[in-house]
Amino acid sequence: MNIVVGVTGGIAAYKSVQLVRLLVQSGHEVHVVPTADALRFVGLPTWEAISRHPVTTSVHDDVASVRHVALGQAADLVVVAPATAHTLARMAAGLADDLLGTTLLATRAPVLVAPAMHTEMWLHAATQANVRALEDRGVRVIGPESGQLTGDDSGPGRMSEPEAIRAEIERILAEAAPAAGTRGDAAGLRVVVSAGGTREPIDPVRYLGNRSSGRQGVEVALAAAARGADTVLVAANVEPGILAAATRAGIAVRTVGSAAELGAAMEDLAPDADVLVMAAAVADYRVANVAERKLTKEAAAGTPPTLELVENADILVGLVAARKPGQTIVGFAAEMPAEGETLLERGIRKRRRKGVDLLAVNAVGWDAGFERPTNALTLIDAHDAVVAEPSGTKRETAEALIDAILRLRA
Ligand code: CTP
Secondary structure: OEEEEEEOOOOOHHHHHHHHHHHHHOOOEEEEEEOOHHHHOOOHHHHHHHHOOOOOOOOOOOHHHOHHHHHHHHOOEEEEEEEOHHHHHHHHHOOOOOHHHHHHHHOOOOEEEEEOOOHHHHHOHHHHHHHHHHHHOOOEEOOOEEEEOOOOOEEEEEOOOHHHHHHHHHHHHHHOOOOOOOOOOOOOOEEEEEEEEOOEEEEOOEEEOOOOOOHHHHHHHHHHHHOOOEEEEEEEOOOHHHHHHHHHOOOEEEEEOOHHHHHHHHHHHHHHOOEEEEOOEOOOEEEOOOOOOOOOHHHHOOOOOOOOEEEOOOHHHHHHHOOOOOOEEEEEEEEOOOOOOOHHHHHHHHHHHHOOOEEEEEEOEOOEOOOOOEEEOEEEEOOOOEEEOOEEEHHHHHHHHHHHHHHHHO
């Protein structure tokens, strides 16, 4: 793979020498793009020798090959390590006053940053806001780790170790779409996945919602697409940073807000789909009379308003009723087992009630299931059999779900 390693002016630049070495050893083509400041820490000959490519910091070198955008366009991944506070600010603002800046703007590849700075600088509101802005655009962040810093101080700010950065790079490359020419085991299938959580409006500024981030559903869409499926993601209020991964992977995304909008999108897409996965958390109820204008305490005059709810249509049940021959329909269930009943018993009842081919059950509670990178699923098929119990990252559980779907269809 073609990897650009951006190096910026921090003492941790010396650790990036090892990172470049590891990437070259793994067989990647590595182009190092240091900032002028980075060269005060590690010189140009070192970068050229270990990357085995010419290195320059300026947009005015090698103009004939349009180097200032060519590197970014050709990259399969760009990593910035170390990323100083100044670099994160420059990236957040989209500044392009050197070769690294133009490369970062020209690339459509995944971008990973490994911040390194003193704790105060990392925790400063400006740096934190810049990191959030970058994450919202889909930039991945690894570290910083806590530990001894350059001076006598210690705390979060140490750049992650080269081996950890390399592992993260391999993970990101692996989840990107399969290389041209490879046919994944889901090639030829049309898969529609819903993700996120619906929001049911109360008035123009308020809603009833739930804690689903959309990560598990997005990972299912990414896994399907990476294995060659023609994939559509119906995203209900998915966090921008999570949604960006799907957009980057070339997945068609439809954004929706409420359960009614999600239902309409699924109904529209279902006739052409081979596989439907309802990973979205759909509100069971909506507000009967949505207020035209913002509700105010002044108008309420001391009497708190009462919200009257009406039940939403069950989208999954509707999809099952309209199922076309050969279509596989998968539901999710976030369950909190009650006293005297197992998660599996609840799951089996729900699977029957919904009539789906596969139900992925996971346990939720005040501190389980939501807003976490990991998950544990119990997959129940139409014969009430547990066909798999994957646990791990949401990507790993997503891959296991796709495996189970493909086995059902085989
Ligand atoms: N679902 C749906 N439409 C709804 C509610 C849920 O399509 N109106 C789907 C979800 O996307 C999920 C599955 O049904 O795939 C199970 O959702 P869940 O909220 O667990 O089911 P409910 O029917 O709401 O069951 P209960 O509230 O009794 O647990």
